[in-house]
Amino acid sequence: MNLLLPALPQFNGNDEDFPSWLAQFSAALHYSKVEKSEEKRNLLLMCISQRVGCTLISVCKQKNVATEVDFDELMLQLTLNYRTTPIQLAEYNRLFSLRQQPGQSAREFASQIGHIAGYCQFPIDLKRVQAIVFSMGFWDDNICAQLIQRDHKSMEPALQLARQLESIGIEMKRTSGNRPAN
Numbered sequence: 001m002n003l004l005l006p007a008l009p010q011f012n013g014n015d016e017d018f019p020s021w022l023a024q025f026s027a028a029l030h031y032s033k034v035e036k037s038e039e040k041r042n043l044l045l046m047c048i049s050q051r052v053g054c055t056l057i058s059v060c061k062q063k064n065v066a067t068e069v070d071f072d073e074l075m076l077q078l079t080l081n082y083r084t085t086p087i088q089l090a091e092y093n094r095l096f097s098l099r100q101q102p103g104q105s106a107r108e109f110a111s112q113i114g115h116i117a118g119y120c121q122f123p124i125d126l127k128r129v130q131a132i133v134f135s136m137g138f139w140d141d142n143i144c145a146q147l148i149q150r151d152h153k154s155m156e157p158a159l160q161l162a163r164q165l166e167s168i169g170i171e172m173k174r175t176s177g178n179r180p181a182n
Contacts (some may be wrong), residue, residue, distance in 0.1 A: 011082075012049045018082040020115075021047075042072040048078075055081055089148045091119040092129070093136035127154035134158050140166075 009024040095116045100109040135147035143165045150159040
């Protein structure tokens with residue numbers, strides 16, 4: 001089949017790039033009008049890095065991905081391995097803490113904001129914003145990690161959990177001094 005193909009997007013294994021790569025790859029497949037599974041598989045294999053190819057071989061139980069695994073199975077494995085489910089509090093914090101980088105154009109910065117905002121669930125109210133800032137800004141990394149595991153709707157439950165975790169930490173330090181050394 002002689003077909004003029006658009007420039008095929010290359011996926012390098014960066015989870016954050018997977019959604020946009022998948023959209024571009026799907027558009028390229030649609031444009032090329034390739035229908036046979038083998039041809040789709042071949043196009044897919046041309047659009048992934050060696051590292052991603054090694055991951056596919058590993059998750060496909062060492063089968064030859066170029067001949068023994070069909071396109072749908074490869075796409076399923078790519079999706080399972082590279083599509084991430086973001087922690088909402090972390091995504092909001094990431095959005096709210098964005099700053100334009102030196103050398104980054106206004107258009108690039110606006111695009112970055114749009115990309116990050118796409119991971120956030122909107123609308124968001126003030127109480128939830130306060131909970132996010134509190135949770136993500138907490139000074140103790142261990143407590144912060146516990147706080148962001150829950151999607152607090154307001155600051156009060158986040159504050160209660162933080163105080164409880166602080167108390168546990170204080171109690172553990174106090175009682176660890178009473179333990180005999182091994």
